[in-house]
Amino acid sequence: MPESLQPMERCLALARSALMLSNPNPRVGCVITTADGQILGQGHTQQAGGPHAEIMALRDATAAGHDVRGATAYVTLEPCAHHGRTGPCCDALIAAGIGRVVASLEDPNPLVGGKGFARLRAAGVNVEIGPGAEESRALNIGFFSRMVRGTPWVRLKVAASLDGTTALHNGASQWITSSIARADGHAWRARACAVLTGSGTVLADNPRLDVRELSTPRQPQAVVVDSRLQTPPESRLFATARGVLIYSSLSEDPAFLQRKAALEACGASVVALPGPGGQVDLAKMLRHLGEHGINELHVEAGQRLNGALLRAGLVDELLLYLAPLLLGTGRGMTDLGPLEMLAQGQPLEFGAVERLGADLRILARPPGRADF
Numbered sequence: 001m002p003e004s005l006q007p008m009e010r011c012l013a014l015a016r017s018a019l020m021l022s023n024p025n026p027r028v029g030c031v032i033t034t035a036d037g038q039i040l041g042q043g044h045t046q047q048a049g050g051p052h053a054e055i056m057a058l059r060d061a062t063a064a065g066h067d068v069r070g071a072t073a074y075v076t077l078e079p080c081a082h083h084g085r086t087g088p089c090c091d092a093l094i095a096a097g098i099g100r101v102v103a104s105l106e107d108p109n110p111l112v113g114g115k116g117f118a119r120l121r122a123a124g125v126n127v128e129i130g131p132g133a134e135e136s137r138a139l140n141i142g143f144f145s146r147m148v149r150g151t152p153w154v155r156l157k158v159a160a161s162l163d164g165t166t167a168l169h170n171g172a173s174q175w176i177t178s179s180i181a182r183a184d185g186h187a188w189r190a191r192a193c194a195v196l197t198g199s200g201t202v203l204a205d206n207p208r209l210d211v212r213e214l215s216t217p218r219q220p221q222a223v224v225v226d227s228r229l230q231t232p233p234e235s236r237l238f239a240t241a242r243g244v245l246i247y248s249s250l251s252e253d254p255a256f257l258q259r260k261a262a263l264e265a266c267g268a269s270v271v272a273l274p275g276p277g278g279q280v281d282l283a284k285m286l287r288h289l290g291e292h293g294i295n296e297l298h299v300e301a302g303q304r305l306n307g308a309l310l311r312a313g314l315v316d317e318l319l320l321y322l323a324p325l326l327l328g329t330g331r332g333m334t335d336l337g338p339l340e341m342l343a344q345g346q347p348l349e350f351g352a353v354e355r356l357g358a359d360l361r362i363l364a365r366p367p368g369r370a371d372f
């Protein structure tokens with residue numbers, strides 16, 4: 001990391017380095033400096049259950065033999081005030097004699113929200129809030145979504161030809177985009193808590209849906225929307241060590257119960273969430289995933305599940321990879337049903353548009369999705 005970085009920029013860089021590590025905890029960085037900006041200690045959130053950023057920075061300062069009394073702690077989120085799997089960070093800062101805290105944002109966790117700042121102020125610590133707020137929130141959009149809305153941030157990834165085809169009529173789809181784009185897709189899988197697909201994709205592609213193109217400290221959970229439990233027990237989904245969660249409809253049919261037992265024997269958890277038409281209730285599924293600590297949900301499904309999620313207004317962001325190739329009419333990105341008017345289309349706002357090798361990567365959002 002360049003020495004010249006300002007403390008809060010350094011904090012944000014540290015937070016970014018916890019991108020694949022800290023789930024389901026937020027990605028947070030902390031830097032402790034003297035009044036004239038000399039760095040005494042720094043750190044970022046560790047894996048779930050491990051120390052938070054403030055504790056890592058305090059330990060770093062202690063290891064270097066620095067006295068932090070009267071020092072400033074910069075941190076990208078409000079120091080926690082509750083006993084979770086670790087002790088309250090605000091108390092650790094107070095006990096260490098920190099004189100000033102500069103924090104980007106209040107913690108959206110209802111257990112913390114404002115309490116950390118209040119406790120610091122009550123102990124005589126000078127508190128400033130605001131620097132780096134936008135970047136910190138964007139980096140933790142999934143955590144904010146789960147804390148505020150109770151559901152994950154849903155990012156729908158699609159790889160398509162330039163004319164929007166995701167598979168040929170016969171199902172052939174591997175590979176449309178180049179290896180650089182596919183490796184980038186794995187990086188987005190790695191930052192998510194879970195990767196979700198539909199039974200149609202499991203049957204057509206037998207996908208692994210794990211992270212293989214880069215090293216990762218943890219594999220995202222695999223989630224399949226599969227009303228009738230058609231996922232074969234020998235699916236490659238089960239080859240990677242991590243949780244596999246299958247959402248189904250409810251049935252007392254002996255053949256269904258037999259398939260359920262076979263999937264559970266492979267280590268899958270099967271959760272019945274019956275919805276309209278005997279299919280899985282997608283809104284309830286998101287609430288269930290939120291209750292189980294899923295911050296960012298990375299969807300890699302076919303046009304039917306993509307369309308259902310979009311029609312239900314459950315998609316927050318699209319991650320589109322477009323290859324310089326025309327495939328004509330095959331399977332599309334999303335089945336939105338027959339629309340009669342252009343106004344019935346799903347409006348989007350483009351975010352970053354980048355070249356990745358030969359392909360294009362486009363981030364786009366339905367308007368207002370991050371307004372919570």
Ligand SMILES: NC(=O)C1=CN([C@@H]2O[C@H](COP(=O)(O)OP(=O)(O)OC[C@H]3O[C@@H](n4cnc5c(N)ncnc54)[C@H](OP(=O)(O)O)[C@@H]3O)[C@@H](O)[C@H]2O)C=CC1
Pocket residue numbers: 157158159160165166167171172173176197198199200201202204205225226227228229230275278279280281282300301302303304305306308309331
């Ligand atoms: N290029 C790309 O980026 C990608 C391409 N693909 C391609 O897509 C094709 C598969 O697409 P598709 O058949 O549409 O499969 P999907 O992956 O979209 O799965 C659809 C299935 O999900 C199940 N489901 C359960 N609940 C719901 C619900 N509420 N709404 C919608 N579906 C639900 C349904 O089966 P049931 O009722 O039995 O549960 C449904 O048939 C393959 O050819 C694959 O190669 C797939 C992923 C990415």
Ligand SMILES: Nc1c(N[C@@H]2O[C@H](COP(=O)(O)O)[C@@H](O)[C@H]2O)[nH]c(=O)[nH]c1=O
Pocket residue numbers: 159173174175176177178181182185201205206207208209210300301321
């Ligand atoms: N065809 C296609 C993609 N397809 C997606 O990748 C899945 C296979 O994942 P895995 O088994 O883990 O390699 C497949 O089911 C579909 O979701 N992805 C891309 O980046 N580019 C592509 O051209």
